[in-house]
Amino acid sequence: MKAVMVMFDSLNRRLLPPYGCDWTHAPNFARLAERTAVFDNCYGGSMPCMPARREMHTGRHNFLHRSWGPLEPFDDSVPEILGRHGVYTHLVTDHQHYWEDGGATYHQRYNSFEFFRGQEGDKWKGHVQDPDIPDALSWRNGPLWRQDWINRQYLQDVADHPQTRTFDAGLEFIATNKEADRWFLQIECFDPHEPFYSYAEHKKYYPHDWQGPHFDWPDYKRVTETADAVAHARNEYAALLTMCDTSLGRVLDAFDAHGLWDDTLLFVCTDHGLLLGEHGWWGKNVQPWYDENIHTPLFVWDPRTRATGRRDSLVQTVDFGPTLLEFFDVDRTPDMRGRPLADTVAHDTPVRQTGIFGVFGGHANITDGRYVYMRACAALANQPLYEHTLMPTHMMSRFTPAELTAATLEPARPFTKGAPLLRLPGFAVGNPHAFGSLLFDLETDPDQEHPLTDDALERRMASLLVDALRAEDAPSEQYERLGLPEHGPVTDAHLLVRAQQPQAASAAQPLPPAADFPDTALSVHTPVRTLLAHPAAHDVTLEQLPMLASPGLLAMVGALTPHQLAAMSPAVRPDQLRLLAGALAPLKDTTEL
Numbered sequence: 321m322k323a324v325m326v327m328f329d330s331l332n333r334r335l336l337p338p339y340g341c342d343w344t345h346a347p348n349f350a351r352l353a354e355r356t357a358v359f360d361n362c363y364g365g366s367m368p369c370m371p372a373r374r375e376m377h378t379g380r381h382n383f384l385h386r387s388w389g390p391l392e393p394f395d396d397s398v399p400e401i402l403g404r405h406g407v408y409t410h411l412v413t414d415h416q417h418y419w420e421d422g423g424a425t426y427h428q429r430y431n432s433f434e435f436f437r438g439q440e441g442d443k444w445k446g447h448v449q450d451p452d453i454p455d456a457l458s459w460r461n462g463p464l465w466r467q468d469w470i471n472r473q474y475l476q477d478v479a480d481h482p483q484t485r486t487f488d489a490g491l492e493f494i495a496t497n498k499e500a501d502r503w504f505l506q507i508e509c510f511d512p513h514e515p516f517y518s519y520a521e522h523k524k525y526y527p528h529d530w531q532g533p534h535f536d537w538p539d540y541k542r543v544t545e546t547a548d549a550v551a552h553a554r555n556e557y558a559a560l561l562t563m564c565d566t567s568l569g570r571v572l573d574a575f576d577a578h579g580l581w582d583d584t585l586l587f588v589c590t591d592h593g594l595l596l597g598e599h600g601w602w603g604k605n606v607q608p609w610y611d612e613n614i615h616t617p618l619f620v621w622d623p624r625t626r627a628t629g630r631r632d633s634l635v636q637t638v639d640f641g642p643t644l645l646e647f648f649d650v651d652r653t654p655d656m657r658g659r660p661l662a663d664t665v666a667h668d669t670p671v672r673q674t675g676i677f678g679v680f681g682g683h684a685n686i687t688d689g690r691y692v693y694m695r696a697c698a699a700l701a702n703q704p705l706y707e708h709t710l711m712p713t714h715m716m717s718r719f720t721p722a723e724l725t726a727a728t729l730e731p732a733r734p735f736t737k738g739a740p741l742l743r744l745p746g747f748a749v750g751n752p753h754a755f756g757s758l759l760f761d762l763e764t765d766p767d768q769e770h771p772l773t774d775d776a777l778e779r780r781m782a783s784l785l786v787d788a789l790r791a792e793d794a795p796s797e798q799y800e801r802l803g804l805p806e807h808g809p810v811t812d813a814h815l816l817v818r819a820q821q822p823q824a825a826s827a828a829q830p831l832p833p834a835a836d837f838p839d840t841a842l843s844v845h846t847p848v849r850t851l852l853a854h855p856a857a858h859d860v861t862l863e864q865l866p867m868l869a870s871p872g873l874l875a876m877v878g879a880l881t882p883h884q885l886a887a888m889s890p891a892v893r894p895d896q897l898r899l900l901a902g903a904l905a906p907l908k909d910t911t912e913l
Contacts, residue, residue, distance in 0.1 A: 321623075323504045323585040323647055324494070325640075326571055328564055329369065329415065330513040330604075331590035333617040335561060345525040345562045348569035352588060352619050355572075355581070357631050357665045359618035361689050364592045365637045367614070367679040368604055369415075370423045370715070372591035372637055377429065379641040379656030380735065384794040385708040387680035387746060388715045390425035394736040396653045398641035400429040402504055405650045408497075410434075412489040413508035414482030416442040421713040430506070434489045436482040438475055439510040441467040445474055456534040457545060459884060468515060468537075478519050478563075483511050487567040491574055498578045504644065507571065511564050514538065514594070514603075516556035522563045526555040538596075540603030541888040542831050550597040557596055585647050586621040589640065599768070600830060606750035606889060608683050608694050608758060610768055622647070625666040633670045634689040635661060636677070655735045657792065676788040681705050681748025683755070684802055686785040692760045692768070693781035696752040696820060698803025705746040706797055708733070712742060719744065734793050754891040756824030757816040771817075771824060778817050783810045827890035834883050837897065842904045844897050848885065849878035851904070860903040864896045 333339045337346050338353035339360075365375050366383035374382050374389075377397040391397060399409040411433040417423045419435065427433045437444040441464030451469040458465070475481050490507035497503055515537035528551065535549055536556040543550060568588070575581055593613045595601045604613050618635065620643075638658035645652050646660035663669035677685045681702060683694040697703075708730070712719035723744060730743045759772040759781065786804050799806040804814055837844045842857050848868060851857040861868065865882060868874055877885055882900055886892035 321502060321583055321585070321648060322580065323587070323644055324490075324571070324580070325504070325506045325508075325587040325589065325644075326490075326568060327506065327508045327587075328512065328590045329508075329510050330592065330594040331561075331564075331617060332557075332593040332596065332612055333615060334593075334612055335558065335596075336617055338619075339617060344558045346565040348565045348572060351572060352568065355628065356586065356588070356619040356621040357627050357629060359620070359631045359633075359635060361632055361634045362589075362616050362618035363634070363636050363675040363677055363687060364609075364614045364616050365675070365677045367592055367609060367677065367682075369417050369591055370426075371680070373423075373426060375637045375658075376640050377426065379638050379652060379658035381638060381657065381676060381792050383678050383680050383682075384684070384789065384792055384798050385733075387707060388422045389707075389709060389713060390421075390423060390711045391429070392736075393710055394739050396655060397426075397429040398644055399504065399506070401645065401650060401653070402648060403429075403431050405648065406502055407648050407650075408500075408503040409506070410493055410503065411506045411508065412436075412486050412493065413506070413510075414439050414486045415508050415510045416440060417715070420716045421718055422715040424713070425711070434486075436485040436489070438471045438482045440513070440515065441465065442471060443467060445470050454534045456537075457532070457549060458535070458537050459539050459541075459880065460537070461879060472517065475517070478521070481517075481519075481563075483509050483563065483567060487570055491570060494574050494578065494580070498580070502648065504648075509564065509567065512557055512560040512594075514557075516553070516560045518556070518559040518563045522559040522566075523555075525562055526558050528552065528555055538602035539888070540606055541601070541884075542890075543597050543600050543602060544831065544833070544887050553602075554596050557594070581621065581623060583623050584621075585623065585644075586619075587640065587643075588617075588619040589637075590616050591637070592616060605679060605682075608752070608755050609677060609679070609685055611692070611762065611766065614677050614685070620661065620665050622662060622665045624662070627666045631664060631668045632689075633664050633668050634672055634675055634687070635664060636672070636675045639671060674784050674788060676785065676792065679749070680707075681746060681752075682750060683752040683757075684785060684789070684798070686781055686788055687762075688781075688784065690761065690763050691777065691781055692758075692762060693778065693785060694752075694755075694758040694760075695782065695785055695802050695804070696755060696757045696816065697801050698816065700751070700753050702748055702751050702753055702801065704797040704800055705748060706795065707744045707746045708741045708795060709744070710739065710741060712744065733795075750889055751891050753820075754823055754889065755827045756820030756822075758824060759817050773818050773821065775812065775815055775818065778815050779810055779812065782814060786810055823890075826893060829894075831883075831887055832894050832897075837883060837901045838905055840901075840905045840907075842907045844882040844901045844904070846904070847879055847881055848874070851882070852878075854907070856907050857904060861900065864900040864903070865892060867891065 411430040414436040530552040642658040659671035
């Protein structure tokens with residue numbers, strides 16, 4: 321028996337023909353749907369990229385304890401477990417996050433691996449002189465942006481692209497080992513993650529007239545671009561999706577040519593989706609995890625049952641690893657929360673009644689397949705929030721000595737195999753309080769445009785969320801942060817949807833355009849770092865935007881203007897911008913002092 325997982329990144333199910341899209345060119349996804357069980361109710365869990373991969377390895381959620389980080393010393397890793405039981409495991413990928421500080425323990429869990437360079441801002445080719453960068457709608461201006469324009473110079477042909485080379489390597493492994501038994505191949509592709517870089521042969525399916533600046537890498541923010549710009553970016557994403565479809569077709573061709581349908585499990589999946597203007601937002605992480613981002617595509621072929629058709633049962637990313645273990649007759653570990661999907665593939669047998677999902681420090685979410693409850697923090701501070709880890713690294717850096725001075729050693733948790741943990745103050749990318757707690761009925765409101773206010777339903781969904789928190793061994797501070805009971809039942813006193821309606825309504829309002837604000841010497845169009853360096857502007861800026869007192873946040877957003885910051889976070893309200901604009905208008909520029 322053999323297994324192949326084809327994993328894409330940021331694959332929006334709503335743009336796939338098997339999930340109802342009628343304008344993207346993806347014939348191989350349609351071909352795949354005819355040969356597999358197609359899951360209509362698959363959800364991600366811990367977000368985004370590396371937290372999702374940690375779930376795939378460990379079969380358990382991690383966003384309640386940890387942000388983006390490596391596999392921990394106590395983590396079970398499905399590829400490593402398979403290797404110990406005589407299943408050869410091989411990873412081919414162009415996903416550069418594996419080689420950053422926050423992902424550095426994943427690829428070594430496989431018997432062998434290959435990595436192909438050049439995606440996004442991968443630190444690949446070294447150019448001392450700055451590249452020629454065209455005018456663009458993106459606000460990016462840092463090292464990642466610069467490096468990407470260097471990398472693109474080496475990706476002029478489809479054959480050079482890391483996606484192509486990744487699939488080349490996967491097909492080489494299949495051809496080399498097609499006669500062997502007991503192996504698992506993971507073909508992991510960074511696309512269609514932004515930037516949406518593809519070629520003329522893919523773009524030809526999406527003809528449109530765009531005369532504006534370069535735009536294939538939207539910032540993670542509110543949509544402030546024109547409707548034509550939004551349509552252009554969606555077409556760029558679709559072209560990259562078509563490129564992914566072509567690569568997928570090569571795998572299906574190999575299954576046909578080598579007779580792999582007879583003895584090989586096939587998994588085609590993603591970690592999460594991507595907002596492409598829906599809900600007035602680009603990207604992920606800051607805003608709530610709407611359906612377009614968390615409700616993911618999943619296709620499974622199990623040669624033991626050869627079952628096809630649609631599956632309605634609720635499944636999650638944590639089920640992927642246990643499914644692989646069961647296929648190779650390997651027991652899952654006691655710490656795994658995921659369940660094998662063999663019976664679900666064969667007969668649509670349910671494996672769970674609810675699914676929990678979220679990002680560290682964001683909304684804690686629960687779904688029963690129909691209703692989705694997004695629980696925000698109870699107070700504006702979004703505290704307490706702690707990292708629980710033995711691997712103190714962020715996404716692209718180590719924890720600093722200053723951060724580590726605040727660490728305490730806490731006793732072992734049920735899943736750490738007796739190991740104590742470091743407990744350190746955590747930092748959330750966004751603040752869910754700005755959006756409020758939200759409740760949706762996907763049956764009557766699949767696009768999540770009309771949040772419900774229903775105390776009885778919220779109490780039921782909050783109770784399901786508390787059950788899930790307890791099952792996941794959530795740390796005590798999460799209950800406090802979310803305003804939920806660590807012990808005992810959920811009561812009306814714990815409900816938040818009605819109380820947080822004002823900020824939910826405010827977050828749903830569009831941001832006033834930049835032209836609505838005066839363009840004085842110092843204004844909401846001046847970079848935040850410049851305002852805070854000005855003796856008089858410093859105090860009035862912090863009065864309206866107190867979150868900028870955080871050195872960590874300032875390091876991330878210092879080059880942005882207050883108006884741009886408001887586009888990235890509804891925590892900066894239009895009324896605050898107006899007050900700040902009025903206070904800044906009389907001030908002189910620093911250079912005049």
